[in-house]
Amino acid sequence: MQLHAVSVCTSVCPMNQYKPTPPLDQIEPHIRRLWKARLTDKEIIAEVRKHIDMSVYGISLTKFLEIRKQLGLLRTRQQGHTCESIREVMVEMRNMYPDAGVREMIGLLFHEQGMAVSRSVMRDYCITYEPHLLKQRKVNRLQRRRFWAASVNDIWAVDQHDKWLRFGLPLHTGIEPFLGRILWMKVWHSNRNPQLILSYYLGTIKEFGYIPMITQSDPGTENFGIANAQTLL
Template identity: 65%
Template sequence: MPNQYKPTPPLDEIAPHILCLWKACQNDRQIVRTLWEKHIDTERYGIGLTKFREIRESMGLQCTRQQGHTIESIHEAMIDLRQMYPKAGIREVISLLFHEKNISISRTVVSSYFAIFKPELVHECKAQCLKRRRFWAAGVNDLFAVNQHDKWLRFGLGLHTGIEPFSGRIMWICVWHSNRNPQLILSYYLDTIEELGHMLLITQSDLGTENFGIANAQTLLCFETVLDHSVNEGLYDVGNTLQNMVFCWVFIPWLQRELDAYRDRVNNTAKRCDRNKILPHGVPSLIYDSPQDFNALDFKVSHLVTLDVARHLMCSRLL
């Protein structure tokens, strides 16, 4: 790690980058290296490992060893998490504890917890019934894969998601009264590329009419420029309009917050290493934001001067 005799950058300038990299589970050396390479003016400022650790601790960010959790200390948090995620494995629990409970913990402690309190899940994990499929993508922003999830439609709730499969990053995962409205689905896509400031090369979806808006908008723009959990079926009568409206009014905001938290957690958690995978290994957000660090190409189209035109034109056609 390079030594430095220059003043430390202002905290308000580097704190957002530190938090982003910390959320992506980068260690101290990786964070300092990234700050040097991408986020500070090295002609004026510098930061060393010792100084960074002081800053990190002042921000309340403690590493696994500093937190020093044991089976007993995580028991209450585990009971809370198991109610929402009863089938979560060791890797997912470690991620859940970190992102939802601010608990950084070693795999050894979680493994010991499962061996004591959930031996049946350990047995299920060793069944190894996974069937492999092959997928190929040229690079980041080569394509978005979009699709709907219909398990909740019987409750009047429609889920829709878009994924950048090269990095594994979830671009949107949204719940609403329906996932069949082309104008609504189009808004998910346009809001996403507006937030990103660029668009992808192509989109990929099934032949459902709900995705036509995305396909048409993508064509126009290019031309111009697990959830396993469901609601108790007996909770309400889906055929009762009033009950259905009240149910959606209460649960849609809550579900969307849970989905946003899920997307944030997945996007900032490295996938399990797989020797059969030729796509980059790492944290999806880091792969997506810095594909050059993973020897990958980026196919984003940055010129979006026609986005407002596309939004107006496509939405008017879908009315």
């Protein structure tokens, strides 16, 4: 009786209970876009699943990690950069971005060179090879500046604020400074995601029906999306 039961189960149960992985050309653009937005692996998988037919295909964390490695998308520890390995690229990048600090340069390396560099490595590099720039930035840290806007919607100023981070509340705001109008004030689990920050800007111009002459922000990579959209629009 036991042998008979086993044979029946074998004939009924499917030979492969796992769904196939979707074609790479179908999911690669989404993976690369979400990777640039600096989402975690689990967040990327959740978003990718929204773009595939889950009744036909499936994608697990293990399979996704294989695909990510195949595409050359390696995390910071996997790339294992040192001060010496980034030096040649840093010299080139410093010529283009002479005022970028540690955080900004980490973002620039990631978005423009595909290099994931840890904060400690970047800090050690600056101490070793750019001590004069560190000293200069400290001296010029506090400077009185004059802000000027020609008229309404001449400038939209955007910035992230970390004063509430200790409460787990990253804040991002957009302001029309001529009138002092708050365009948006958003609290989310991150205020450094370029895709998220861009959605605030796009939602505002969709609501108002117009865009400003220019946008103003610091050189942080979280603002790249707004800068690119403003240029295209």
